[in-house]
Amino acid sequence: MASHEIDRRMHFMGLGRPSAGYSAISGLLRRSIPAALAAFYDRVRAEPETRRFFRDEGHVAAASNAQQRHWDAIIEGRADEDYAASVRTIGRVHARIGLEPRWYIGGYSILLAHLTRAIIERPRKLFANRREHDRITAEAVAELNQRVMLDMDLAISIYL
Template sequence: MTDFPLCDLFQITPKEVFARRAFLDLTDEDERHLATIREIIQADLDKIVGEFYDHLLKADELKRFLSDRRTVDRLQATQRDYLLSLGRNADQLQYFEDRLKIGITHERVGLKQKWYLGAYAILFEIVSRHVGARYVHQPNDLLRLLSSFKKIVTLDMVLAVETYYQATTQRLEGILQQLTDAQQQLQEVSRLDGLTQVSNRRFLMESLEVEWHRSVRFTRPFTLLLVDLDDFKRINDEYGHRFGDFVLQRTVAVMRSTLRPADLIGRYGGEEFAIGLVETDGDLAKQIAERLRLKIALSPFESEGQKANVTASIGVASVEPDVDRVEMLIERADQALYQAKSGGRNQVCIYRRPYP
């Protein structure tokens, strides 16, 4: 494996880079034009990013992806880096690798293609407007600049679309293969937990293994939450198992309303659940875990005239370079969960590596 796994996957070699640039007629003159455009972007960077996100927030469906302030800050920082790198070293494999990652990331978090392709068009329009404001009296120069700009945006869009379709195809092929294997080997075993209708432990472990491999291969963040309901035995003893089953089902409903469609949810055992957060680092995962903990604590657990207060303890662990198997990630999340339990319950703890 090289330093460019996505380029390897899509068979993008230096020869292919040359061919794609030649097809779009990207020349040295375009490189100079793009350098000028980057200077304008640098000067108007905050305005451009602000206008871009103001436009995105007009779509109700996108608000769900942009509802968290920390997520927006992280995405805006990424957007700034993207804008300032437009066309820079676009004859290098690293440029292609970075653009290919965009499609992979969008597909994994469940963002529909119509939104991010539309976003390219909006971004092109906003940047073009800022460039045009500086070349009002130089229409010929403006035309040449925007021609170069259109070429590089087209290249970036094509690369993002390629990875999106490839990732979708791979995901579908993986699901079909898993279904085939399950049919042959475990015809009598369902992938869903019968009570809560989330992944059972076996399928949960398979899914976590897949996401861990993706995280390691493409150097993308992935974080595991272990969620354990506090004093669940007391709830069963005091209110009965029927009410205890309701509590588990209600907890899953709260989880689903808090998480994204792409995130994994599974029943790890008894009153313990595992959640896999794709494209999520430890800091953001802690915020999500805190939000989930608070929603569980504030949610009404009332059924058939019975009502109980329910809380949860949550352990958080992220994939790091020394995590060489998914079991190690689970062990770390379990250690953090134990710390949350022993610290008084109803809290979130993040795994911290001990000092040597």
């Protein structure tokens, strides 16, 4: 997947550079990723059909570290060649191991739910305007959903 193809998909979705609201919560999202990944891998370990994709805890740790880097790119709104290469790698690995889309989509739903809750439940800043807080929340949640769906589309397109 070349970066120009990513650009075409982003254009269709109305995505460009991260919005002000999304950028305002990017630090919160970065801080929330480790706990979201931990929740995801707890679920993977508990499900025999997904646990079988990992040899041992070292394999889980390596996958989690790679996902941390990839999610950092999603949060930053990157659409460069490094991001495109990461998406290609993810898609090829999923194809090689025979990961069904239901597990990939289900995993993303766990991560997305965790990150969405982090945005919605964040405290309002002292003396902050409630309407502005709510606007940033809505903008950030909507854009996070779009960026996650874009990433999912790109990776699944590689291996389907």
